[in-house]
Amino acid sequence: MARVRVPSLVVTFPTTAAAMSCEECCQRRGLGGRMIPVPGEVAAGCGLAWKTAPEARDELAAALAADGVPVEAMTIIELLEFRCYEGTVPS
Amino acid sequence: MANTVLTIDARGEACPIPVVRTLKALAALAGPGAVETLVDNEIAVQNLTRMGEGKGCSVTSERLGEKEWRVTVTTSVALGVSEAEAESATCEVPGEPGAPGASTAPRRVVVAITSECMGTGDDVLGRKLMGSFVYSLTQLDELPVTVLLYNGGAHLSCEGSAALDDLRGLAASGVEVLTCGTCLDHYGIADTLAVGEVTNMYVIAQRLTGASLVVRP
Numbered sequence: 001m002a003r004v005r006v007p008s009l010v011v012t013f014p015t016t017a018a019a020m021s022c023e024e025c026c027q028r029r030g031l032g033g034r035m036i037p038v039p040g041e042v043a044a045g046c047g048l049a050w051k052t053a054p055e056a057r058d059e060l061a062a063a064l065a066a067d068g069v070p071v072e073a074m075t076i077i078e079l080l081e082f083r084c085y086e087g088t089v090p091s
Numbered sequence: 092m093a094n095t096v097l098t099i100d101a102r103g104e105a106c107p108i109p110v111v112r113t114l115k116a117l118a119a120l121a122g123p124g125a126v127e128t129l130v131d132n133e134i135a136v137q138n139l140t141r142m143g144e145g146k147g148c149s150v151t152s153e154r155l156g157e158k159e160w161r162v163t164v165t166t167s168v169a170l171g172v173s174e175a176e177a178e179s180a181t182c183e184v185p186g187e188p189g190a191p192g193a194s195t196a197p198r199r200v201v202v203a204i205t206s207e208c209m210g211t212g213d214d215v216l217g218r219k220l221m222g223s224f225v226y227s228l229t230q231l232d233e234l235p236v237t238v239l240l241y242n243g244g245a246h247l248s249c250e251g252s253a254a255l256d257d258l259r260g261l262a263a264s265g266v267e268v269l270t271c272g273t274c275l276d277h278y279g280i281a282d283t284l285a286v287g288e289v290t291n292m293y294v295i296a297q298r299l300t301g302a303s304l305v306v307r308p
Contacts, residue, residue, distance in 0.1 A: 034253075035222060036223060037224075080229060081260075
């Protein structure tokens, strides 16, 4: 198993409550992604962010807007992910 | 009178290597005998002395030069030294990390997760924080050696845990993930363990006391 840097879309929010609302919104709509702590490359300080694939940006933005979840910023950065040598993620 | 004498030249080797090599040599004696270890600093002398006395051996040391000591550890019986014990040998080095004389040996970081929640106050937030913490472990330059999960922390390694994928990735990358068997039984979730191994209190105690750093979020 190796860790590789993968481009990821990181969404930040003005409040922790908004981050939790994003998680609820995505789970309800079946959108992929996960909660992570805000990476230092994106913003200083602490907070929760939503991480997903860059190509999910438009669909996610539309879903959050429809649910009235305020977004602070969307940023694409590289984050470490576990990958098998064959290029698959662990099951 | 010692039957066998083994000599180790550990000069130039950073702590805890002299201790590790001496422990392995003591085990290799498989009976009464002595191990003479040459080292180049007084801290190593102290650590070897502490280790030898802790194993019930007699220990003598002699300064041979400005930067050379010989430590003789003598045993009258065959000593049982497991590979794990030798590999987890630690030593004490005065001063801050990075200070002159500080150990350059790799740290043995053990993460002890004792609850589903990180901190107290709001359990919903606490679960999010713990999930964030486990994710953050995956982003570290140097992964921990072991992640221990006990009491409420045992839930994190079971089916349905939001931290499961991160723990699986850590385990697949060589991190030892151990969950307390008593805790799994207590919560009735033994059948749902989804990553790592079941362990017991002896192993938990060994991992905690053998760590160079224990992190408890």
